Amino acid sequence: MGGAAALTARSLTERLKAEAYGLGFDAAGVARLGEPATRAAFEAWLAAGHQGSMAYLEGEGAALRRDSRLPHPGATHALVVAASYGGRAPAGPVARYARGDDYHVVLRERVRELHGWLEREVGRPVNARPYVDSGPILERDLAQRAGLGWVGKNTMLIVPGAGSHLFLASLFVDVALEEDAPFEADRCGTCTRCLDACPTGALPSPRVLDATRCISYLTIEHRGPIPPALREGVGGLLYGCDICNDVCPWTVKFAREAMAPEFAPRALFAESHDRDGTRALARSICMMDAADYAAAFKGSAIKRAKLWMLQRNACVVLGNVGTDEDLAVLEAMREHEHEVVREHAEWALTRLRRTIRAPV
Template identity: 50%
Template sequence: MAPGLAETVTPEALANAAKTAAADLGFEACGITDLAPSAAAAALDRWLFAGHQGEMRYMERQAPVRREPSRAWPDARSAVVVLHNYYQRDAEPAPGRGRVARYALGDDYHDVMRRKLEQIGAGLVGTAGAGRFRAYADAGPLPERELAWRAGLGWVAKNTMLISPLLGSYTFIGVLLTDLVLAHDAPFEADRCGTCRRCLDACPTEAFPAPRVLDATRCISYLTIEARGPVPEPIKPTMGDWLFGCDVCQEVCPWNVRFAVETAEPRYRARPKTEWPTLQELAAMTEREFDVVLGATALVRPGRAGVARNAAVVIENTRARGAAECPAA
């Protein structure tokens, strides 16, 4: 960092500047932490050893950085962590259509989050007269839920989600690393799940071998977004109408039932093309049609082939349900 104004601005003033900028940009919560080694490194190692990451080889490659977040950028001195609410009520299901998880209904959140985080970074540079930053939202090696917990924003719940006591869990987490020293917040101390286990019992694929441990290879989110191969036969019927992602372990959580409010970010609102899309159309799309219709949404992650695979499973499930309800079908 170049010497100058940065040395005269206090860590508290810098923290206030970051939090004010975050609020002005529409982030509902913001906290600050350091880059100390992960307190959950052993849990990550057990998770990887058990093979719960499935085909997500990047989780193995990125493990050294998740264990020691400072490796992401050795110059980093502070992590500004933000939450952005994306909740919206689900539209009514319609025959022949598939359900998309709420986080993917609007524009691709990676872009929205990154641009806003970069604005906070630029604001800090303006305040301090120096400083550099790096922005992360989902697409990097940082342990984002743990950083959010350490920054005081909420607790890591039994469904593994970071729950904010003010917002629930329908939030994206964003992290801005900066080489400036900002005043840090205290970790969120409480575990507010108590004796509840609704999420564990509601998961349609029984993907939680224990509280706070998710076997991704059984999770609908993984199977419809990350996995490249076919969905295992025994899991197919339990996927119901989930075409992309899954929200069940969040929908049943009392913290969401009570505190989730509609997102104020217009770019997260459902697009006609992502809200209960027509399955037959998806299954028959060419690559070019897929790019035109679903480009700039999170559905690009599994690509046309992945979405067509998912659509075929939902079509199968819908037919099976129809046959069960109507013996003449």
């Protein structure tokens, strides 16, 4: 009986994974829910204050992340999947993952399709919940437990044959599935390219990310002024950062095309990869009003950042890569209604004038 049950679980799991691959996912694995292997590291990370102002990672959010059985009561296993968002596309001022439609929506629908398939296959309602970077889960830990890959020195999950330009999603279920062996190997070796390349020093040691220095955090999550000492390091990056992924040999070699057409760059980002394109994009964001912002980023993950935050970022970018043609826009931003934007415009003007040796 036990052998038959195990065979049934194996067969069901194999077919479920096949469905996932059929939907376009680049990797799929199963993990039993429980205490994460990285719980102690997570606690130490919080204690060091590396989460910055991301309060959702503290308190109850931290408590739920200490055991993956807690977020969705009754669930025992998780199907974990990875989806490429197009690591072969050129680097640019907007991180690749955010150039298309909101991945939360796109992938959640795909995972719900897997839920429906599973219910039809087992012939009963399945207590399940999809998670796409939106729940209190240590997702990379769960993915490693499901055998998808290992956590690299840049803290990103690296999947053999696919690199690290990947979204992670999972389906928590109350169905007994056959678990995959955890991915135990560390294939980073002695490489430290990601640590060496970070322009703001956000990776002080292997597998430790100080979010308070990370360009992605500073341009997306942070609701205050970007620390002056870090602004130059932001360079021409308006929203997010791909640097620690781009230099990883595994990603350079194995990055794939985007899983879904919805992840293709919107027209606003299609030609903004060089310096002039970056400047043009920054100027267009500076000139947006609320209606422009809502129209440009409808259905986009970029709405995670408010308009004033994007304009703050745009001022920093123009201060770093602008020319005398951008002075007028920055002058206008000195009159912005938000104090933080005004201060960043002043900083950018001072830096830009010094760079181009324009008269004060």
